[in-house]
Amino acid sequence: MTAPDQADLASLRRHLHRHPETAFDVDATAELVAERLAAAGLDVTRGVGGSGVVATLRRGTSSRSIGLRADLDALPIQEANTFDHRSQAPGAFHGCGHDGHTTMLLGAALHLAADTGPDGSDIDGTVHFVFQPDEENGRGAQAMLDDGLLERFPMDAVYGMHNLPGLPVGRFATRPGPFTAYEERFEVEVHGRGGHASAPERTIDPLVAAAHVVIGLQSIVSRALAPQDHGVVSVTELVTDGAPNIIPTTVTIRGDVRGYEEHVSEAIRTRMGAIVEGTAAAHGATATLRYDRAFEPTVNTAAEVDVAARAVGGVAGAEIDTDHARMGFSEDFAQLLQHRPGCFVLIGNGTEGSHGATLHNPHYDFNDDALPFGVAYWTGLVRDVLGSR
Secondary structure, eight states: OOOOOOOHHHHHHHHHHHSSBBTOOOOHHHHHHHHHHHTTTTTEEEEETTTTTEEEESSSSSSOEEEEEOOOOOOOOOOOSSSOOOSSSTTTTTOOSSSHHHHHHHHHHHHHHHOOOOOSSSSSSEEEEEEEETTTTHHHHHHHHHHHHHHHSOOSSEEEEEEEETSOOOOOOOOOOEEEEEEEEEEEEEOOEEEEEGGGSSSSSSHHHHHHHHHHHTHHHHHHSSTTEEEEEEEEEEEEBBTEEEOOEEEEEEEEEEEOOOOOOHHHHHHHHHHHHHHHHHOOOOEEEEEEEEOOOEEEHHHHHHHHHHHHHTTTTTTEETTTOOBBSSOHHHHTTTTTTTEEEEEOOOSSSSHHHHHTTTOOOOGEEEEEEEHHHHHHHHEEEEEEE
């Protein structure tokens, strides 16, 4: 089978953009990927982790193996773009570029299958191409792991890639150690005694207590963390069971915490618990705190960062920054790095228009000019790691 050219890849990417699917409900996307890979002669396993796809390319006799991962799912956002390939699914939209990620990894798999015949060539080992559902909610990688991903498809190391608006096309970025943040989510329920708004003295107003809790949470980063530590505490929701003339009985506070290191997580969690309990008590109310981790930090290993840098160095017109600043967003690929060494890189999506719009913005679009750089990176990485020796 002939490997796809730039026009083929752009056409495929735009097809995926027109037909987004979210969370684990990515059956049509997964089947399109599986059919293309199977037609190219790869061993394809469907339904890994519910709706994930793993395609395997084996060459030579070496036991060496690597995993390359892309994400399949879109966001539950209404797209604001008006171009021809805009989303045709109301309330769903590839606003994070996973359509481009899927296309680049699929293109690399097809190129490697076409360039390296079944009798050998320049690869000696096994590549597993992993197409994961539900990255956005942070559940897809664990679902694939729970379904035996690493036991069924052994990998010595794993590699992932995400586009970055604002970084020029042809540029890559990564760093050893923590690269993207963990995400933790909290929910505080403040319980008081509701009543008529005209008689607050006969109530225990949980809204006043909750307001003081919100203010107190803003002191955590500035007063509980050392200046060299990084943490973010954001209150994002405040919900009551009150009304204009009703003092509520219960107020719910929800929010988000980001950081990179475990001691920061522990410091924030401990201090938050003390603030919630003490502030509620000071107002005669009670409160409960629920605190859970949604995403692990993405922690790259130094040797695999070097592998990624060599691969980018072999791509015409590409450059890589291996000391890029840490990123505040979270990434489900981190779950795989809990079990195997590996490297997560960012690929430039451009700086202008929809290509420069931030991720998760309704005007965002993946830049098709980045496709050949991503394909060349993936294929070069495979040849570097699994080159015949």
